[in-house]
Amino acid sequence: MDLKYFTNQENGTYEILISGVVGEKVDGDQVAAEIKFLNEIGAKIIRERINSVGGGIINGMSIISANLQSKAEIHTINEGIAGSIASLILATGTPGKRSGFDFSLAVVHNPSFNGVDLDNIADEKEKAVTLKLKNSLVDIYVNNTKLTRSQATKLMTEDVLLSSQEQVEKGLIDNIIISKMRPVLKENMAYAEVMNVCGDKNNFINIEIPKQRKMSDLTNFYNLVDEADESAILKKAQEDRSKLELAENKILALEKIDGERNKEISDLKTEVEKYRNESIETAVDAKIEAGVFLKENRESILENVKNIGLEAFSTFIESMPVKSVNILNMIECKDGGEKKSKEQKLGEEWQDIITNNKSEAERIKNEEPARFEAFVNAWNNLK
Numbered sequence: 001m002d003l004k005y006f007t008n009q010e011n012g013t014y015e016i017l018i019s020g021v022v023g024e025k026v027d028g029d030q031v032a033a034e035i036k037f038l039n040e041i042g043a044k045i046i047r048e049r050i051n052s053v054g055g056g057i058i059n060g061m062s063i064i065s066a067n068l069q070s071k072a073e074i075h076t077i078n079e080g081i082a083g084s085i086a087s088l089i090l091a092t093g094t095p096g097k098r099s100g101f102d103f104s105l106a107v108v109h110n111p112s113f114n115g116v117d118l119d120n121i122a123d124e125k126e127k128a129v130t131l132k133l134k135n136s137l138v139d140i141y142v143n144n145t146k147l148t149r150s151q152a153t154k155l156m157t158e159d160v161l162l163s164s165q166e167q168v169e170k171g172l173i174d175n176i177i178i179s180k181m182r183p184v185l186k187e188n189m190a191y192a193e194v195m196n197v198c199g200d201k202n203n204f205i206n207i208e209i210p211k212q213r214k215m216s217d218l219t220n221f222y223n224l225v226d227e228a229d230e231s232a233i234l235k236k237a238q239e240d241r242s243k244l245e246l247a248e249n250k251i252l253a254l255e256k257i258d259g260e261r262n263k264e265i266s267d268l269k270t271e272v273e274k275y276r277n278e279s280i281e282t283a284v285d286a287k288i289e290a291g292v293f294l295k296e297n298r299e300s301i302l303e304n305v306k307n308i309g310l311e312a313f314s315t316f317i318e319s320m321p322v323k324s325v326n327i328l329n330m331i332e333c334k335d336g337g338e339k340k341s342k343e344q345k346l347g348e349e350w351q352d353i354i355t356n357n358k359s360e361a362e363r364i365k366n367e368e369p370a371r372f373e374a375f376v377n378a379w380n381n382l383k
């Protein structure tokens with residue numbers, strides 16, 4: 001196979017410069033095919049120098065997949081900027097073999113659809129597809145860096161630039177390459193400006209990769225032996241991250257279950273309230289039919305019964321057996337005018353109390369038995 005992108009250095013080492021836009025200047029499918037071929041011919045080291053703002057997700061994923069399946073060591077180097085999908089190519093190098101210049105930057109942000117940012121996509125189907133792509137990219141960050149799912153999702157949403165030190169802290173690279181002459185990078189520089197500054201190879205001479213330091217703090221933290229190497233620490237860290245991921249998934253599952261249960265409980269409460277109101281209306285209508293209450297007072301009676309409860313209402317009514325009466329009967333006086341007797345007024349007063357003020361009726365019954373008896377007798381004697 002003729003190599004288009006890789007050059008043979010020495011001793012089984014092959015090198016590629018991934019610059020410009022992935023998918024335009026660099027064909028991701030061709031690069032992936034060459035990585036596979038280099039593995040087949042026994043390459044030992046595949047070095048990927050990166051200075052790219054990113055590009056097409058599909059093209060980038062071809063390179064990422066090839067990196068992850070490579071038996072040869074993948075040495076990735078951020079030589080300027082590793083933006084978007086290029087930051088994932090950087091992160092999928094062999095652990096311990098990922099580096100970046102001290103001035104290098106990595107860009108982490110949401111994917112877009114046909115150039116439209118995720119948050120601004122109007123079409124629901126396009127947005128759903130882009131969200132799935134984002135989740136896939138989050139998976140790659142989680143599996144190949146120190147980021148948890150929530151951290152990776154947050155960084156992509158916030159659209160951040162990571163310095164070389166931040167790239168180490170978040171696990172995109174393992175080592176920082178110190179440049180003797182550092183280019184001046186200003187805040188809020190455009191990607192193209194950063195690439196122009198970082199692309200000048202004359203800026204770097206006598207490049208050194210710092211020696212690995214002892215990691216006693218980490219070995220103590222993970223309760224490992226002092227001689228534990230980087231792979232042992234990374235393995236332990238991966239185990240802890242897996243436990244955290246499992247815990248996060250359990251929390252999400254429980255939150256989903258709680259949401260379903262809360263809806264079920266809410267529906268049951270609504271159904272119970274419906275049956276309760278129907279029972280109250282039936283009971284009140286029965287008392288109106290029996291002549292205990294006037295039909296025109298139905299709404300106010302229903303409101304009172306809903307406040308005190310059907311059981312209390314039934315107990316109260318049953319404690320005062322009465323006949324069907326018409327409390328509006330008037331009596332004739334000697335002068336021919338319509339006036340109410342004292343007893344009838346007393347009966348009507350009691351009718352008003354038990355209809356509109358149940359608590360007062362209950363109080364009279366318990367605290368003023370003589371008055372209660374007079375009320376009930378007057379009410380029962382109404383004709």
